[in-house]
Amino acid sequence: MFEIIEKRVLAEGIYLHRIKAERIAHSALPGQFVIVRADDHGERTPLTIADYDAKEGTITIVTQAMGVSTRKIAAKEVGESFADVAGPLGRPSDFTAMSQQELESHKFIFIGGGVGTAPVYPQVKWLHEHGISADVIIGAKSKQMLIFAEQMRAVAANLYISTDDGSEGFHGMVTALLEELVTKQGKSYDTCVAIGPMIMMKFVALTTKRLGMRCIVSLNAIMVDGTGMCGACRVNVGGKTKFTCVDGPEFDGHEVDFDEALRRQTMYRSKEARALAEFREHEEGHRCNIGLDR
Amino acid sequence: MANRIPRVPVREQDAKVRATNFKEVCYGYDREEAMLEASRCLHCKNPRCVTACPVGISIPDFIAALGQGDLRGAADIISRDSSLPSICGRVCPQETQCEGSCILGIKGEPVAIGKLERFVGDWQLANPSEPATAEDNGHRVAVIGSGPSSLACASDLAKLGYAVTVFEALHELGGVLVYGIPEFRLPKQSVVAAEIENVKRLGVKFETNVIVGRTVTVDSLLDEEGFDAVFIGSGAGLPRFMGIEGENLNGVVSANEFLTRTNLMHAYDEHFDTPIYVGSRVVVVGGGNVAMDAVRTAKRLGAEATIVYRRSEKELPARAEEVHHAKEEGIEFRMLTNPTKVIGSDDGWVRGINCVRMELGEPDESGRRSPKEIPGSDFTIGCDVVIMALGTSPNPLIASTTQGLDVTRRGCIAADECGRTSREGVFAGGDAVTGAATVILAMGAGRKAAKAIDEYIKGKQFREQ
Structure with missing residues (x-):
C-alpha cells in the first residue's frame, strides 16, 4: 500500500520519506497531519505533512528518530511500505479558507523550530502559490541540524536562520531573532505561525503577545486514533478543553495552556524510555546500517 | 410447570483465573446443553420475546429447530432478522429484551435465549453455507464505517447484487466490535474476524485508513467516485x-x-x-x-x-x-x-x-x-x-463536510425509520443516528437502510426510464 518512493537523511536523526498515498495527496491542505503505523505491531504515530503532490499521488513526512515508533518509521527504506498511513487529519490552516483580499491584508511570519520546520514548508508554499509573500525564520541547534532551508528559500519572501550555537545565521533563539526583526529591522507582521517543540511555541506565544501580533501554533499532542474518538490529545485553549486532532492541530497560541500541554506530553514517557531501552538492547550486536546508533 | 428442568448453567472461566487474562469469560453451551436448554421453551402463542427483540427474531421458531437438532434451520431462521447472531448472543442486553419478557422468568428463570443464539451463531460461523451471491446489478454503494450497522447494511446490499465498498477510518475492520468491546467478552479472531470474512465472501470490498470527511467526502463519493448511494454508519463519536x-x-x-x-x-x-x-x-x-x-x-x-x-x-x-x-x-x-x-x-x-x-x-x-x-x-x-x-457526543466531521445533511438538536445525523437522511442518496444508521446504543439496534438499522437504499436506487432507475 503506502510504498516509500524516496528517502533522505536531512540531518542527524532526521529523515524524509516520500510516500505513495493517492487519496491523501489529493485531499491534503497545509496544516494537516497523518497517522503512520510502521508495521503491524506499531503505534499510531501522528506526523505533520511536510509536502504533498496530488499529481504524483505522494505525500512527504519528516521524522525525528527518538522513540521506538519514530525509529521504526525512520528505518523504513525506499521500496518498503508503511503498514498504514491515515489522513489528512485535523483542520487545515485557517488561511486556506480566506479570500484573496483577506489573505493580502495579512503580513505573515512563520517560525519553524527543528523538525517543526518541515510542516511550515507547505504553508509558506501554499501562500507563495497564491501570490502572498511571507517571511520565515528557521531555528536549529546548529548548521548541521538545519533542515528544509533550500526549499524554504524558494517560497519565502525573506528567510532568516537562527542557530543555538551561532554556526549559521543569527546566534540565539528564534524568539530573539523575531524580536530583533520587529524592533531593530523595522519589519512588521500581524500573524506569526510557529511550529516546533512545545517549549519553543510557548515562548513564541509570549513574545508575539508582547509584540502585539496574532500567534498560531500547531500542537503535537499524544494521540491514538486521530479522529476524535479517544480524547488523549485534550488541550486547554482559552479555558476550554479541545481535542487537538479534530479541533486543531492549530490553535491560538495566546490561548493555549502550554504548561498543561507540556506536562501531558510526558504521560507515557517512562514507558517509552523503557521500550526504547529494550529496543536498543534488541538491536545490539548489529551495527545499524542507517546510522540510528550514532 | 413443577417438573420443568432449571435453566442449564453455562460454563465459565474461573473468576480468579480470568481476572488475570483476556480470554473469553463464558465458554457457551455445547450442542447437548443447547438442545436441553432449548427444550425449556414453552413456544408461546403470542411470544413476548419476539416483541421485545429490537429486530423481531422468530425466537421460538429458531429454538424449536435447535431443539430438533436442525442447526442449519435454526441459523436460517435467525438470519431472516439478524446478521450477527454470534455477536448479539454475546453482547445484547437480553435481560431487558427477549429474556426479560420470557414467561418462564415470572416464576423462575427465563430461557437462556442469548446463549442459544450465540450457540447457533458460532455453529454457523464454523459451518458456513455457500453465500447466496446475486448477479451484479451494476450499482455501487459506499458504506462508511465497518461496525455492526455497516456490516449488516453491506452484506444485505451485496446479497441484492450491489457492488459495495466499505470505508473504515482505522487500520482494522470492525469498529466498536474491535476497538471498544474487549476480547474477554467478544473474541476478535474467532467471532469478529469470522463475521467480517463472511461479508468479504459476499464480494464486499473494504478500504481501511479512509476518514470520510477528510480523506474523501460523502459528496466526492457520490459525485466523483460514482457511487449511487452512501450509507453512514460511522458510530458514536467523541468521548x-x-x-x-x-x-x-x-x-x-x-x-x-x-x-x-x-x-x-x-x-x-x-x-x-x-x-x-x-x-x-x-x-x-x-x-x-x-x-x-x-x-x-x-x-x-x-x-x-x-x-x-x-x-x-x-x-x-x-x-x-x-x-x-x-x-x-x-x-x-x-x-x-x-x-x-x-x-x-x-x-x-x-x-x-x-x-x-x-x-x-x-x-x-x-x-x-x-x-x-x-x-x-x-x-x-x-x-x-x-x-x-x-x-x-456526536462527531461532527461527516455532517459538517456533507452538503445538505441535517443533524438533530443533539448533533446526531437526522434520519427516518428507514435510514433516509435529508440528503438524497445518503442514508444513515446505528450510533451515528441514535447516539451510543446497542449492537443489535445498529445492526437492525443497517438492514433497514439496505432495504431503503435498494428501493431508492430501483425507484430512481424506474423514474429515469
Whole structure:
C-alpha cells in the first residue's frame, strides 16, 4: 500500500520519506497531519505533512528518530511500505479558507523550530502559490541540524536562520531573532505561525503577545486514533478543553495552556524510555546500517 | 410447570483465573446443553420475546429447530432478522429484551435465549453455507464505517447484487466490535474476524485508513467516485468528560482511549509498541457496558479497580451479566457516589478523586430516579488513574463536510425509520443516528437502510426510464 518512493537523511536523526498515498495527496491542505503505523505491531504515530503532490499521488513526512515508533518509521527504506498511513487529519490552516483580499491584508511570519520546520514548508508554499509573500525564520541547534532551508528559500519572501550555537545565521533563539526583526529591522507582521517543540511555541506565544501580533501554533499532542474518538490529545485553549486532532492541530497560541500541554506530553514517557531501552538492547550486536546508533 | 428442568448453567472461566487474562469469560453451551436448554421453551402463542427483540427474531421458531437438532434451520431462521447472531448472543442486553419478557422468568428463570443464539451463531460461523451471491446489478454503494450497522447494511446490499465498498477510518475492520468491546467478552479472531470474512465472501470490498470527511467526502463519493448511494454508519463519536477540576491531569483518560489502547492497539502485549498507563489503583466513572469493560480491563492489567456511579445498582445501564462477572472478578462498586474533583500531585499526576454521596430523588425524563447530592458528604478515594466512561457526543466531521445533511438538536445525523437522511442518496444508521446504543439496534438499522437504499436506487432507475 503506502510504498516509500524516496528517502533522505536531512540531518542527524532526521529523515524524509516520500510516500505513495493517492487519496491523501489529493485531499491534503497545509496544516494537516497523518497517522503512520510502521508495521503491524506499531503505534499510531501522528506526523505533520511536510509536502504533498496530488499529481504524483505522494505525500512527504519528516521524522525525528527518538522513540521506538519514530525509529521504526525512520528505518523504513525506499521500496518498503508503511503498514498504514491515515489522513489528512485535523483542520487545515485557517488561511486556506480566506479570500484573496483577506489573505493580502495579512503580513505573515512563520517560525519553524527543528523538525517543526518541515510542516511550515507547505504553508509558506501554499501562500507563495497564491501570490502572498511571507517571511520565515528557521531555528536549529546548529548548521548541521538545519533542515528544509533550500526549499524554504524558494517560497519565502525573506528567510532568516537562527542557530543555538551561532554556526549559521543569527546566534540565539528564534524568539530573539523575531524580536530583533520587529524592533531593530523595522519589519512588521500581524500573524506569526510557529511550529516546533512545545517549549519553543510557548515562548513564541509570549513574545508575539508582547509584540502585539496574532500567534498560531500547531500542537503535537499524544494521540491514538486521530479522529476524535479517544480524547488523549485534550488541550486547554482559552479555558476550554479541545481535542487537538479534530479541533486543531492549530490553535491560538495566546490561548493555549502550554504548561498543561507540556506536562501531558510526558504521560507515557517512562514507558517509552523503557521500550526504547529494550529496543536498543534488541538491536545490539548489529551495527545499524542507517546510522540510528550514532 | 413443577417438573420443568432449571435453566442449564453455562460454563465459565474461573473468576480468579480470568481476572488475570483476556480470554473469553463464558465458554457457551455445547450442542447437548443447547438442545436441553432449548427444550425449556414453552413456544408461546403470542411470544413476548419476539416483541421485545429490537429486530423481531422468530425466537421460538429458531429454538424449536435447535431443539430438533436442525442447526442449519435454526441459523436460517435467525438470519431472516439478524446478521450477527454470534455477536448479539454475546453482547445484547437480553435481560431487558427477549429474556426479560420470557414467561418462564415470572416464576423462575427465563430461557437462556442469548446463549442459544450465540450457540447457533458460532455453529454457523464454523459451518458456513455457500453465500447466496446475486448477479451484479451494476450499482455501487459506499458504506462508511465497518461496525455492526455497516456490516449488516453491506452484506444485505451485496446479497441484492450491489457492488459495495466499505470505508473504515482505522487500520482494522470492525469498529466498536474491535476497538471498544474487549476480547474477554467478544473474541476478535474467532467471532469478529469470522463475521467480517463472511461479508468479504459476499464480494464486499473494504478500504481501511479512509476518514470520510477528510480523506474523501460523502459528496466526492457520490459525485466523483460514482457511487449511487452512501450509507453512514460511522458510530458514536467523541468521548464525554465531566467538566470537573483536574480532568486534564496526567492519569485521567477516557474509556475510549483506555480500551482502544488495549483492544485495538494490544498495549497489554509486550510485542506491540503502544504504551498504556494502568497505575495501581484505578477508578472508573460510569455505569454502562463501557465502564464495565474498562474496569475489568484495568483489573486484568493488574490494578485494583473500582466503579464509581452516581445512581444505585438498580439503575446501572450495563448488562446484568457484565455487572455479575465484574463482581465475581473482584471489582469494587461504589454506588450513589459522584466525583467532584480529580486531585493531583504537584507535578500534575492523579493522586485521588474527591466524591460526594448521592441519594435518589424523583424519576427524571429517562424514567430513572435522579440522584441528588447529600450535602457535606464529601470524601476522597485514593487512585492514580481515573477513567471517564460517560458516553459520547456526536462527531461532527461527516455532517459538517456533507452538503445538505441535517443533524438533530443533539448533533446526531437526522434520519427516518428507514435510514433516509435529508440528503438524497445518503442514508444513515446505528450510533451515528441514535447516539451510543446497542449492537443489535445498529445492526437492525443497517438492514433497514439496505432495504431503503435498494428501493431508492430501483425507484430512481424506474423514474429515469
